[in-house]
Amino acid sequence: MRSEVHMTDHFQIRADLHTHTVASTHGYSTINENAAAARERGLSLLAITDHGPASPDSPHLWHFHNYKILPREIGGVRMLYGVEADIIDEFGTLDMDAHELSFCEWVIASYHTACVSFERTPALVSQGYRRVCENPLVDVIGHPTTAMFPFDCEPVLKCFKEAGKLVEINESSLRWKPGALENAKTVYRLCKQYEIPIVLNTDAHYAGLIGVTPLAEQLLRDLDFPARLIVNLDADRIADMAAQKRGIRFHDCND
Ligand SMILES: [Zn+2]
Numbered sequence: 001m002r003s004e005v006h007m008t009d010h011f012q013i014r015a016d017l018h019t020h021t022v023a024s025t026h027g028y029s030t031i032n033e034n035a036a037a038a039r040e041r042g043l044s045l046l047a048i049t050d051h052g053p054a055s056p057d058s059p060h061l062w063h064f065h066n067y068k069i070l071p072r073e074i075g076g077v078r079m080l081y082g083v084e085a086d087i088i089d090e091f092g093t094l095d096m097d098a099h100e101l102s103f104c105e106w107v108i109a110s111y112h113t114a115c116v117s118f119e120r121t122p123a124l125v126s127q128g129y130r131r132v133c134e135n136p137l138v139d140v141i142g143h144p145t146t147a148m149f150p151f152d153c154e155p156v157l158k159c160f161k162e163a164g165k166l167v168e169i170n171e172s173s174l175r176w177k178p179g180a181l182e183n184a185k186t187v188y189r190l191c192k193q194y195e196i197p198i199v200l201n202t203d204a205h206y207a208g209l210i211g212v213t214p215l216a217e218q219l220l221r222d223l224d225f226p227a228r229l230i231v232n233l234d235a236d237r238i239a240d241m242a243a244q245k246r247g248i249r250f251h252d253c254n255d
């Protein structure tokens with residue numbers, strides 16, 4: 001059952017699509033703890049996205065290879081087992097190739113300062129993002145608001161839309177990364193202007209933060225951002241995407 005969400009109401013994401021666990025050493029909760037927190041918060045879908053191998057705190061690649069043993073649902077929460085892959089250069093190269101990514105059910109591609117060595121000019125970061133758009137396995141562009149990776153917002157955001165990549169609004173960045181809030185205003189104003197779909201994620205590194213998005217909510221409300229462009233306000237839209245792209249089937253599970 002899908003429901004219309006109005007920006008005048010308090011809103012709650014129903015799918016948190018960027019969360020970490022103890023598999024990333026600066027994450028502090030387990031998969032089961034994350035799933036329980038999601039359920040408590042009223043979410044019906046959760047993606048586990050620990051860091052790719054270029055990050056200093058990433059799990060071994062076997063972590064991703066073994067996802068097949070994990071349950072499709074935990075306590076009624078539909079689960080996607082994925083990765084926050086690192087974009088490691090100005091050519092959009094990821095730290096996991098197509099074979100490695102084939103084990104993942106949800107792929108975020110993010111720039112992190114610890115994982116790159118090129119000079120982070122807008123031209124080179126933009127080029128990197130454009131090349132990521134050519135990778136069919138990437139679902140989401142992670143936190144494209146950090147001041148450390150400036151890019152040419154308007155043309156690159158249009159490129160994300162054309163390539164079907166979801167643009168992330170990241171609660172953790174807004175809360176803890178200097179400059180992210182101002183950059184986010186620019187990015188999301190353009191997303192509204194050009195009708196670019198976004199996902200609103202927590203990037204939680206602790207279960208208690210899953211589904212909690214007060215700063216992003218305020219930002220989107222201030223911009224009068226159209227609710228229909230926030231894809232994960234409706235978990236079924238994500239489930240549909242997972243089904244179409246990767247053939248993932250959940251049991252009947254109403255949102
Ligand atoms: Zn990140």
Ligand SMILES: [Zn+2]
Pocket residue numbers: 018020084203
């Ligand atoms: Zn993250």
